[in-house]
Amino acid sequence: MTTTSSYAIEARGLVKEFRGARGTVRAVDGLDLVVRPGEVVAFLGPNGAGKTTTVDLVLGLAAPTAGTVRVLGKEPARAIADGQVAAVMQTGGLLRDITVGESVELTAALFGRTSPAGPFLERAGIADLADRTVGRCSGGQQQRLRFAMALVSEPDLLLLDEPTAGMDVRGRRDFWTAIRHDAEAGRTVVFATHYLQEAESYADRVVLISQGRLVADGTVAEVRALAGSGSLEDVFLDLTAEPAADPSARTTAEGGTR
Numbered sequence: 001m002t003t004t005s006s007y008a009i010e011a012r013g014l015v016k017e018f019r020g021a022r023g024t025v026r027a028v029d030g031l032d033l034v035v036r037p038g039e040v041v042a043f044l045g046p047n048g049a050g051k052t053t054t055v056d057l058v059l060g061l062a063a064p065t066a067g068t069v070r071v072l073g074k075e076p077a078r079a080i081a082d083g084q085v086a087a088v089m090q091t092g093g094l095l096r097d098i099t100v101g102e103s104v105e106l107t108a109a110l111f112g113r114t115s116p117a118g119p120f121l122e123r124a125g126i127a128d129l130a131d132r133t134v135g136r137c138s139g140g141q142q143q144r145l146r147f148a149m150a151l152v153s154e155p156d157l158l159l160l161d162e163p164t165a166g167m168d169v170r171g172r173r174d175f176w177t178a179i180r181h182d183a184e185a186g187r188t189v190v191f192a193t194h195y196l197q198e199a200e201s202y203a204d205r206v207v208l209i210s211q212g213r214l215v216a217d218g219t220v221a222e223v224r225a226l227a228g229s230g231s232l233e234d235v236f237l238d239l240t241a242e243p244a245a246d247p248s249a250r251t252t253a254e255g256g257t258r
């Protein structure tokens with residue numbers, strides 16, 4: 001690690017509001033979250049819980065309304081510019097008219113490197129697609145390409161927003177094998193997912209949010225225990241009972257308080 005911070009992510013009192021004609025939506029509502037280097041953390045929550053917004057704040061793609069977020073001890077934008085953080089998002093980030101191999105080489109060039117694409121495509125399980133135009137790749141193949149591109153800077157922290165959406169069964173298995181391999185080598189991985197089974201199988205720790213707030217945090221076993229002998233799904237349904245997808249639940253009049 002090239003930082004003196006003991007945290008990969010340190011969010012304190014994080015708030016993000018979106019102001020619109022109908023009032024203010026508080027997407028992230030006072031989140032305190034610390035992720036230590038080497039952890040593999042599943043970030044769970046129902047639709048509209050604030051997962052993507054939190055990931056955007058950690059990536060410096062949005063500025064917090066209140067609170068702070070540090071990544072590897074730095075401002076998010078600094079950590080990204082230094083190549084220490086990479087992300088696999090659900091959409092975007094690809095150029096449709098170049099090949100899969102060129103996409104990886106272009107990413108390397110952005111970091112001032114001339115790395116061959118092969119090893120990264122290999123790790124993402126798409127070495128055979130190197131010469132295919134991105135626009136002709138399936139959704140799952142494009143997702144694997146995003147993963148390959150995220151590996152180029154050999155980041156200390158990898159943020160994954162529903163990384164296996166659209167991947168087939170083998171794709172998922174290969175993807176998680178690659179992620180676990182990297183995690184064992186010390187990489188920190190935070191992934192948002194709706195697949196609770198992926199959290200149970202691959203995460204060291206589960207963070208559950210609902211309506212922008214943290215409602216459970218611990219190992220899979222600890223979080224499961226919150227529902228007695230229940231499953232992670234039982235805990236999820238218990239603790240996220242309110243309809244988070246209803247924005248009125250978190251909407252106040254402009255400038256108002258909850």
Ligand SMILES: Nc1ncnc2c1ncn2[C@@H]1O[C@H](COP(=O)(O)OP(=O)(O)OP(=O)(O)O)[C@@H](O)[C@H]1O
Binds near residue numbers: 020051245
């Ligand atoms: N740019 C925006 N402007 C206004 N509201 C927004 C904006 N981005 C997100 N929101 C709202 O913030 C809340 C949290 O959204 P977010 O996308 O972070 O949830 P999520 O947990 O990632 O959901 P999903 O699982 O459906 O992807 C939602 O109510 C959403 O409608």
